[in-house]
Amino acid sequence: MSGIRKEFGSTVALSDFTLEIESGELVCLLGPSGCGKTTALRILAGFEKADSGTVTVGGEDITFVPTPKRQFGMVFQEYSLFPNMTGRENVEFALKLRKAGSAERKDTIDRLLEVTGLTQHADKYPHQMSGGQRQRVALARALASNPRVLLLDEPLSALDAKVRDSLREEIRRVQREIGVTTLFVTHDQHEALAIADRVGVMSHGRLEQIDPPRALYEQPDSAFVAGFVGTVNRIPAQADGDRWRVLNRSVPGTPTVPGATLAAIRPEQIAVDVDAAGDDTVREVVFLGPLTRLTVDHGGTTLIADLLTSEFGGAATGDRVRVRLRDDVDEIVLIEG
Amino acid sequence: MRRRFDTATVIVAVPFLAFVGLFLFVPTIGLAIKAFTPGGSFGFSAMQRALEGTYRTAFINSLALAATSAILGGVIGLLLALSLRSLRRPKWLRSTTDSWSAVAAQLGGIPLAFAFIAAIGTQGIITKLLNQIGFDITDSGFSLSEFWGLVVVYLYFQIPLMFLVMMPAVGGLKNTWSEAASIMGASSGRYWRSVALPLLVPSFLGGLLLLFVNSFAAYATAYVLNPGAQLVPLQIRFLLQGNVITGEQDLAYAIVLWTISLLLASLLLIAILQRRTAKWASA
C-alpha cells in the first residue's frame, strides 16, 4: 500500500500511509483505537475506497479491484461465522466459491480442520462453539481459499486470556506452515510483539515506525512509540561529551529528535539496591511471578523498576533504596526535549 | 418421576389456567361436541355439510384472501425492513416507520374500512382524481368489496405487522457476515442467497403465520366493505343470527370447528417449518 489517504467527513483517518509487506511475512499494525489501523486493513480488503494512493499485491495494482476478486482471506474480531452453517459448512462455503471440486473440497477441509485442531467440533453450529473454536473455524475458512493475503482484524480481542495466548501461538504456527502473507491488526502490544515479524506502530493516521519487535522495543524512533510499546521511565539525562549521564552511569545515546534530553529507560534496565542511606523511597511493591515491580520515588519523580524475583533483595513499602542503571545497559535512546 | 412445583407459582397459575379453561377451552370443547352431535346424536353430517356448496366457496375464498394478503404483506413488509436497514440519511424515517408500524398494525376494523371507502370507494376522492386524468377504477373491474379490494385494504395492517416481525431479524444481520462473504469471493447475490435469506426465513415464516391468521379471522373490515361476501367469518354471522332455517346452528358449530382446526394446523405447520429452517439456532 502506498500513499494512502482516507478521510471520513472532516477526520483524516489515514494520511500518506505506506506499508510494504514481504511475501510470507507477518506484519502487525499496532496502535490505540482510532489510529487508522483498521481503516488501513479495510482499504486493503477493499471494504473502503481510499481517497488517493494505490494498493498493489504481487506487482498487480488492485486499487480498484472489488473485494470478491482480490482473493484474500480474513478473520474478523467476532461473529463473522455464518450462523446458519456448521463449522465444516462455513469452510466449505469458501471452497465452493472458489469452484473447487467436491473431492478437493473434502481433502482441503479435512486438512484445515486438522491443522486448526477442529476435527471434533466441525459439525457444530457457531452458537454451540466456544469463542476460541469459532475463531479457529474462521481461520480455517480464511485459509481455505488459498488466499494471496491473510487479514486478521483483532481476531483475539474477544477471547479470554488463556485462549488468547494459545490461539495466538497457533495462528503463528499455521501462518508459518502455510507461508501466507499476513497483516494482523491489534491494539494489544504483547500480542503484536509476540507474533509479528515486523510491527508497525500507528498514531493519528500515520505509520510512526515499522521494525522487528525487538528493534521497536529497544530503539523506538519517537516518544510515542517508546511510550506505547512497553512501559518506559522518562529520566532527564545530561550531555557528557558524546555520552549521556543517566542516574549513576554515562552511556552512549541516540536522540530521536534534535535536542532531546529525556532518556527512555525500560523498567528492567533499572536496578534497585536496598540501602538505608539511599535517597530513594519504595512506594509500592507488586509481585508479578517471575518479576517483581517496584515503584520508587526518585528525587520527586516516580520510577518503575522490574526486577527478577530471584534477584530481588526484598524491599518493602517505605524502605530506603538506591536506584541505578543496570551495568549491562550499553546504549540508551533519548526522547523529547 | 415426580416434579416439584413451586407453591407460589402454583397459587398464581391456578387462576390463570382456570380463566383460560373457562373462557377458551369450555366454549371450544362445547362447540366441538355440538359439531359432532348434529340434532342431538353423534354423526358427521354437520361437519360434512360445512364443506359443501356455499360454505366450501367461503372456505376457499377465505383461504385465498388470507394467503394472498399474507404473502403480499409479508414480501412488502420484508422489503420495507430491508430498505430501511441500509438507509442512513433521513434519520427520522427509521423511527417514524417503527412507531407508525406499531400503530398501523393495530388499525384494522371499522375505521380502516371507512378510510378506504373515502379514498378509493365509488365516491372516493382518489377514484374521482383518477377519473379526471382518464382512469376509471370501477371500469377496470376493481371494487373494494371484491377480492382484490379486500387485499388492498388488508395490506394496510399486514405490511406494518410483517415489518414489526422482521425488523429484529433484519437488524440482527451483521455487517461482518456480508464482508466475510465478500472477501471469500461471494457476490452480493450469493451472500443473500446463501447467508442472509436463510437467516431470515424462520422469522419470515412466523410472520406469514401471524398475517395469515390475522386476515383469515378479520371480520369488521370485510363486514363494512361487503357484508354479504362469501367469506367464512361472514358466513358464521349469517348462521348465528338465525338468518337461515332453524336447526342450522349445528352447521355454524361445524364451520367454526373447521376454522379452528385450519388455524391450528397452520400454526403447527409453521412451527415444524420453523424448526427445520432454524436448526442452526436450536441448542
Place this chain on the structure above:
Amino acid sequence: MGVGMKVLRAIFLILLGLYFFVPLLAMARFAFQSVPVVLLTPEKLLEGWSISGLLEVFGNPEFQRATLISLQLMVLAIVLTLVLLLPLAALVEIRAPQLRTLMTAITLLPWVVPPVALVVGVAATFRNTVPWFLASPYSLVPFYVLWALPFSYRALDAGLRSIGARTLYEAARVMGASTFTIIVRVIIPNMIGAIIAASVLTAALVLGEFAFAALLLKETLPTFMAEFQRSEPRAGMALALAVMLLTALIIWIGVRALRKRGMDLQAAGV
C-alpha cells in the same frame, strides 16, 4: 448499493408512504368537508370545512353510552390482564423457568380461536347454562383479555428478560428479601415499560374489536360506529377518524414509553 437500487428504493418508500397516508387524508376530507366528491373542483378545495359533525356526535347520548362502555371495558381488561399475568409471568421467569414453553404455547392458543369463532362456542355453552352472564356488556372483558394474551404476555415476558429479572431476584434474595417483596418492590418498578406495552396492546384491541361485540349484540364504540355511519356518513367518518387517532395516540404513548427504556413494541414473538 448501486444508484439504480437507490432510486428503486426511494420510489418504493414513497409509494408505500402514499399508500399509508392518502386514505387518512381522504377520510379527513370526507369527514370535515361538506362538499360531495362529485361537486368537488380545485376551486372548492377550501370550502365547507367544519368539525361540527364530529362535535354533534360527541353530544349524542348513544355515543356517550357506547364510549363509556368501551372505556370501562378497556380499563377492566387492562386490570384483569395485569392481575392474571404479571405475577405469573414474573414467577415463571424467576422461579419456574421450566414452565416457560408451556406458557408460550397456552398464550398462543387464543390466536387459533379468533373472536368470530369463539362467539359461536360461547353462544353454544354459556347461553344455556349461565344466560345472566352474557346479559351484561362486562361479560366481554374476559374474552378481550384472552385475545390480547398473545401480545400482552409476550410484552411482559420480553420485559422480564430485558431487565434480567432472574439476576435481580437472586441479588435481592441474597439481601434477604421475600419473593413477594422482590416482585412488588424490585421487578415491577423495573418493568414499567413492558407493563405499559401490555396495557397499550390490550387497549388497542378493546377499542377495535367488533365481531364479538356485534354478534353478542353489545353496544361498544366499534359497534356504535358501524351503525352510526349508516345514518350519518360524514359524522360517522369523522368519528372513525377520531377513534383511529385516539388508538394511534395510545399506541404511540406506549412506543415512547418503551423507547425511553431502550425497547421496541414488538408483535407477538413468533
